[in-house]
Amino acid sequence: MTQTGIHELDEVERIIAAGGSAVEARTLCEIDCGAGRLPLRAIALGNPDPAVPAIGVFGGVHGLETIGAQVVIAYLESIVSRLRWDITLHRQLEHVRLVFVPAVNPGGMWRRTRANPNGVDLMRNAPLEARERVPFLVGGHRFSPRLPWYRGPLDAPLEAETAAVCDLVDEELLSHGFSIVVDCHSGFGVNDRIWFPYAHTVLPVPHLAELHALMEILDQTHSHHRYVFEPQSRQYLAHGDLWDYLYLRALERGDRVFLPLTLEMGSWLWVRKNPRQLFSRHGIFNPLIEHRRQRVLRRHLAWLDFMTRAASGHALWRPAGEARELHRRRAMQRWYGGLPP
Numbered sequence: 001m002t003q004t005g006i007h008e009l010d011e012v013e014r015i016i017a018a019g020g021s022a023v024e025a026r027t028l029c030e031i032d033c034g035a036g037r038l039p040l041r042a043i044a045l046g047n048p049d050p051a052v053p054a055i056g057v058f059g060g061v062h063g064l065e066t067i068g069a070q071v072v073i074a075y076l077e078s079i080v081s082r083l084r085w086d087i088t089l090h091r092q093l094e095h096v097r098l099v100f101v102p103a104v105n106p107g108g109m110w111r112r113t114r115a116n117p118n119g120v121d122l123m124r125n126a127p128l129e130a131r132e133r134v135p136f137l138v139g140g141h142r143f144s145p146r147l148p149w150y151r152g153p154l155d156a157p158l159e160a161e162t163a164a165v166c167d168l169v170d171e172e173l174l175s176h177g178f179s180i181v182v183d184c185h186s187g188f189g190v191n192d193r194i195w196f197p198y199a200h201t202v203l204p205v206p207h208l209a210e211l212h213a214l215m216e217i218l219d220q221t222h223s224h225h226r227y228v229f230e231p232q233s234r235q236y237l238a239h240g241d242l243w244d245y246l247y248l249r250a251l252e253r254g255d256r257v258f259l260p261l262t263l264e265m266g267s268w269l270w271v272r273k274n275p276r277q278l279f280s281r282h283g284i285f286n287p288l289i290e291h292r293r294q295r296v297l298r299r300h301l302a303w304l305d306f307m308t309r310a311a312s313g314h315a316l317w318r319p320a321g322e323a324r325e326l327h328r329r330r331a332m333q334r335w336y337g338g339l340p341p
Contacts, residue, residue: 063108
């Protein structure tokens, strides 16, 4: 097993070795970090048949937000460890495809920066312009890679990491009739939020009814959860959002349902409980005290397990006909003030 010197990347390799023939691991590309090259790894398991649903779990898009990668790794590790004894899991994997990319930005993790080694924010790198006004800098810009939220040069090819994610989504998720993505981040507010598209416009997505139905079964299954489920546009708009870009590509296929979600863990709560974290760039985005980190992992593992089950059983909760229209109307009232689509 290759040692990278980055704890999260080495954990991924250990889990791959433990999974043996039950997991499919590959290197999507290698990222030049000056002192060497780091692999961008993807792991898949379950049924590859396009007729079954699929779920992708991503983390580490921003190199400073290591807790996102750790949540994905902990969930992957729990699944691989259960393969030894859990017959129910084996049966579930006959009916769903699971894809993991725990560290989308290994170079950023190595450099301990939000951006990749080229200074590009991978969540602002897609060729998509916001329709309405975006916040200065935060919404994505092309001024300089020395500033955070840099999109990359105009008309430049996608960054290697962004292109690799797009290719993987095309192959492993959009090839299925129904798929969900969960992308794990941290650093916004005191509440844990589940964001869905759009980030480039305040308009509602075509699959608003499905997202409302998904929120409803989450509320019913975990009645005391603390997640705020909402469109990202309620908080801010941005240029170049990767999941907006891939969602729009899925819409072009017509017969696909692709629901990308972003888990935005509320890191301000960790800072409030431990104000000294403000003096650490790493501490602004991650719980530095171990018992808090473990609590974060436990809480989100339960949600990721719910999401996998929801993907697997989508045919039972996805609304159709009059029920779909009812969900759409209720979603418009909840998130968009009842405005017409």
